[in-house]
Amino acid sequence: MKSVKKTIVVKNKQGLHARPAALFVQIANKFDSQITVSREGETVNGKSIMGILTLGATKNSEIIVEAVGRDCQEAILELEKIVSNNE
């Protein structure tokens, strides 16, 4: 199975709070790939808002996004856009 793993720096002004988390999950769910997000050794399901919020990822912190599946490349590209958006 194809997979991509990428470390991304969170650029959202207030970190991965509820709105960007919701957006992230919305995008993640468009893809067939399994998506996980890790921070400080904790890994959560990238298709669950509650999961993402659990990480409490502040601005400028690093998260690791991993996608496993046939559309993993596209998934990572799209997800990176959300996390590195500084609005």
Add this chain to the structure above:
Amino acid sequence: MKIMDFLSSKAITANIKSTDKNSVIKELVDLLINSQEVDKKHKNKLIELLKNREALGSTAIGQGVGIPHAKSDCVNKLIAAIGISKRGVDFESLDGELVYIFFLLLAPQDSAGPHLKALARISRLLKDKYFRDNLKSAEDEKAILKIIQQEDEKKV
């Protein structure tokens, strides 16, 4: 961060009566006002802010959980209220499910850090189905308080 660091023990209800989104928001704000955590004069302002936030996208994050929240200088510290609806409310949740557990969160402006931490803490608890089921079936406010205090004890 403990839940009881920001949840007012008086701002808890085991029986949300409202059956639609706007009324639930109002009922939760009333809960904070009645617990004297928030001055009554801020009521309309807070309701408006919370509704505006919902307009950007529902805060019902799935699995029967809603976390309406807003930042405002109507409060000088992070505060929360919790309400359980027995019958469930259509809160335009992202997974289409009714919402049974509501956490209302208010934070002062410029408090991104604590706000994010509180969201993380709440989410960590509510991810646990056992915890959600316990809350949903809690008989009264006392029982809810006890469930949350027990969780707070587990992790410092």
